[in-house]
Amino acid sequence: MAKQTGKILVVDDDQYVTLSLRMLLEQYFKKVEVLNSPKLIPEAFAQQVFDVVLLDMNFSPGETSGKAGIKWLEKIIELDPNTSVILMTAYGAVDMAVQAIKDGAVDFVVKPFQNEKLLSTVTAGCQLSQSKKAVKHLRSQKDILSSAMDHQYANMIGRSAIMQEVFQTVEKVAQTDANVLILGENGTGKELIARAVHRSSARAGEVFISVDLGAVSETLFESELFGHKKGAFTDAKEDRVGRFEAASGGTLFLDEIGNLSLPLQAKLLAVLQNRQVVRVGSNQPIAIDIRLVCATNMNLTKMVKEGTFRQDLLYRINTIAVQLPALRERNEDIPLLAEHFLKIYCKKYQKPELRVPEYVVKKLQKYQWPGNVRELQHALERAVILSDGVHLKSSDFQFLTDDVEEERKVENYNLEDLEKWAIKNALVKHKGNVSHAAKELGLTRGSMYRRMEKYGL
Numbered sequence: 001m002a003k004q005t006g007k008i009l010v011v012d013d014d015q016y017v018t019l020s021l022r023m024l025l026e027q028y029f030k031k032v033e034v035l036n037s038p039k040l041i042p043e044a045f046a047q048q049v050f051d052v053v054l055l056d057m058n059f060s061p062g063e064t065s066g067k068a069g070i071k072w073l074e075k076i077i078e079l080d081p082n083t084s085v086i087l088m089t090a091y092g093a094v095d096m097a098v099q100a101i102k103d104g105a106v107d108f109v110v111k112p113f114q115n116e117k118l119l120s121t122v123t124a125g126c127q128l129s130q131s132k133k134a135v136k137h138l139r140s141q142k143d144i145l146s147s148a149m150d151h152q153y154a155n156m157i158g159r160s161a162i163m164q165e166v167f168q169t170v171e172k173v174a175q176t177d178a179n180v181l182i183l184g185e186n187g188t189g190k191e192l193i194a195r196a197v198h199r200s201s202a203r204a205g206e207v208f209i210s211v212d213l214g215a216v217s218e219t220l221f222e223s224e225l226f227g228h229k230k231g232a233f234t235d236a237k238e239d240r241v242g243r244f245e246a247a248s249g250g251t252l253f254l255d256e257i258g259n260l261s262l263p264l265q266a267k268l269l270a271v272l273q274n275r276q277v278v279r280v281g282s283n284q285p286i287a288i289d290i291r292l293v294c295a296t297n298m299n300l301t302k303m304v305k306e307g308t309f310r311q312d313l314l315y316r317i318n319t320i321a322v323q324l325p326a327l328r329e330r331n332e333d334i335p336l337l338a339e340h341f342l343k344i345y346c347k348k349y350q351k352p353e354l355r356v357p358e359y360v361v362k363k364l365q366k367y368q369w370p371g372n373v374r375e376l377q378h379a380l381e382r383a384v385i386l387s388d389g390v391h392l393k394s395s396d397f398q399f400l401t402d403d404v405e406e407e408r409k410v411e412n413y414n415l416e417d418l419e420k421w422a423i424k425n426a427l428v429k430h431k432g433n434v435s436h437a438a439k440e441l442g443l444t445r446g447s448m449y450r451r452m453e454k455y456g457l
């Protein structure tokens with residue numbers, strides 16, 4: 001018969017009992033440890049996890065009250081509530097054993113043991129402990145997942161050659177388990193690409209866990225990523241699974257990796273090298289099996305040269321690097337993206353008839369989009385909300401010049417109108433920065449302000 005995976009701890013001050021139980025249990029279970037003093041229990045739990053503890057009820061010669069057993073039962077439950085404690089009682093002490101069950105033991109066995117009964121009780125205890133752990137793990141995964149599901153992720157749009165190349169790379173790397181580093185300015189779709197890698201990989205049926213490292217405080221980093229044990233620090237009210245453990249079997253997405261301080265980079269590197277985490281407050285390593293995808297808008301190579309990012313960490317995370325282009329570098333995709341977002345927001349705000357005229361699309365294509373696709377998405381949403389016609393106008397987009405003004409440029413040579421037009425456009429170009437706009441117009445800040453007041457700008 002194949003041995004069961006359970007880990008068993010036997011605690012009895014009688015060496016004859018521990019020896020005979022070890023010999024019996026080792027035939028059926030992968031790991032059996034014995035202790036002849038209960039005082040060693042906390043130390044044993046600090047080293048490893050046990051599924052079952054077989055605990056004697058009395059530890060002093062002549063003692064029969066069972067008080068020591070109850071005390072240690074409570075201690076074990078405190079150390080690990082998932083462990084099944086089975087008490088060993090002398091014949092005739094069944095009342096005491098019943099009390100112990102009320103206090104949290106899962107069962108009891110009466111000395112001298114009947115091997116069959118003992119083995120089936122220990123097997124049931126193991127199964128109970130393992131299913132408790134599985135439920136807990138699933139619950140933590142579910143909590144993390146449901147917060148991640150709040151976002152709706154649209155399909156990726158991009159007909160440009162440069163995006164087609166990105167999609168091809170994603171398809172290729174997704175088949176492997178290689179670590180992927182996604183580079184690109186804010187809002188270029190890095191998270192969307194990370195999800196695409198996951199969806200096209202063999203891990204697609206497992207979880208995708210995303211962590212914004214820019215939003216994780218220095219103090220909570222370890223607990224958030226590696227988990228903690230109850231009582232590890234003041235706010236640790238119960239055991240907590242970290243993101244690495246929760247992502248096990250699936251993909252872990254670490255966004256804004258360039259924001260990590262050097263000490264935290266060292267901690268992350270150690271976990272990636274050893275492929276195991278240790279929860280805060282524990283010293284039991286837990287093996288992890290994840291596909292790692294990282295992203296940043298920072299220039300990590302430059303940071304390595306400046307000494308603010310570890311070279312060894314960069315090597316580890318960028319087996320494959322995917323560079324996402326800025327939206328202005330692929331403005332042929334803007335009409336498609338604008339259509340895509342228009343459809344979403346027309347539906348959301350119940351304005352099904354809205355259209356984006358060709359001339360507005362052209363202007364959208366000329367704009368620089370410092371916030372990339374996210375900025376385009378927000379611009380479309382705002383325009384749909386503001387619009388009260390059938391066609392979106394340039395004026396529905398705060399950053400675009402009004403169409404009427406554009407025509408005046410060629411048809412109206414009134415100097416005052418031209419001046420107003422120039423000032424307004426310079427302000428738009430410099431995103432409202434008066435000093436920069438004034439410099440471009442060759443005006444002092446004072447005369448710029450006077451003119452802005454004059455034209456009501």
Ligand SMILES: Nc1ncnc2c1ncn2[C@@H]1O[C@H](COP(=O)(O)OP(=O)(O)OP(=O)(O)O)[C@@H](O)[C@H]1O
Pocket residue numbers: 153154155156157158184185186187188189190191192193255295297373374377
């Ligand atoms: N190619 C695309 N097709 C459709 N939507 C896109 C595309 N790229 C980005 N988006 C949308 O733009 C928004 C920003 O994308 P995402 O969050 O993936 O960018 P990011 O690069 O991870 O941003 P940040 O650097 O700020 O974390 C999202 O709402 C996403 O759905």
